[in-house]
Amino acid sequence: MTKFAAGASAMLLMMTAGLFVWMGAHSQDNLIPEAPPPPEKVETEGLPEAIFDDETIGPQPPTPPKAYKASREERRFNRYDRNRDEIVTRLEMMSSRTKAFKALDTDGNNLLTFEEWAVATSDRFTGADRDGNGALTRVEFRTTRPKRTASKCKC
Numbered sequence: 001m002t003k004f005a006a007g008a009s010a011m012l013l014m015m016t017a018g019l020f021v022w023m024g025a026h027s028q029d030n031l032i033p034e035a036p037p038p039p040e041k042v043e044t045e046g047l048p049e050a051i052f053d054d055e056t057i058g059p060q061p062p063t064p065p066k067a068y069k070a071s072r073e074e075r076r077f078n079r080y081d082r083n084r085d086e087i088v089t090r091l092e093m094m095s096s097r098t099k100a101f102k103a104l105d106t107d108g109n110n111l112l113t114f115e116e117w118a119v120a121t122s123d124r125f126t127g128a129d130r131d132g133n134g135a136l137t138r139v140e141f142r143t144t145r146p147k148r149t150a151s152k153c154k155c
Contacts, residue, residue: 077117088112 080088
């Protein structure tokens with residue numbers, strides 16, 4: 001019971017102190033400074049005025065050319081083609097992807113052309129399209145995901 005009485009009296013004491021602080025802050029005069037007078041109006045007589053006509057504005061700038069929108073496969077191919085010579089070499093492929101590179105390089109010349117890349121992708125799509133209707137359902141699309149291997153932690 002003494003703890004309750006001590007807590008209640010401490011709370012009453014804190015409320016009284018807060019009341020005194022609030023009353024003291026409220027009684028102070030907060031003077032707001034007056035705003036400065038507005039600036040005087042400047043005379044604009046004698047100043048030149050701009051005339052906007054075709055001679056002063058000039059001709060319209062040329063419209064920029066339309067940017068070529070690369071397909072998804074071309075963007076993927078370009079990620080590997082570092083020197084932009086339209087050929088992906090073994091050095092340009094990541095070293096962990098050597099096995100995949102050899103599978104895509106059908107003529108075995110250690111050069112991967114866009115056609116070889118596109119044929120492999122088309123074959124992958126055809127293999128996933130089980131019903132042969134030219135469209136992948138969610139279940140069919142899920143089969144195109146690369147197989148995950150157990151990753152080794154390099155902690």
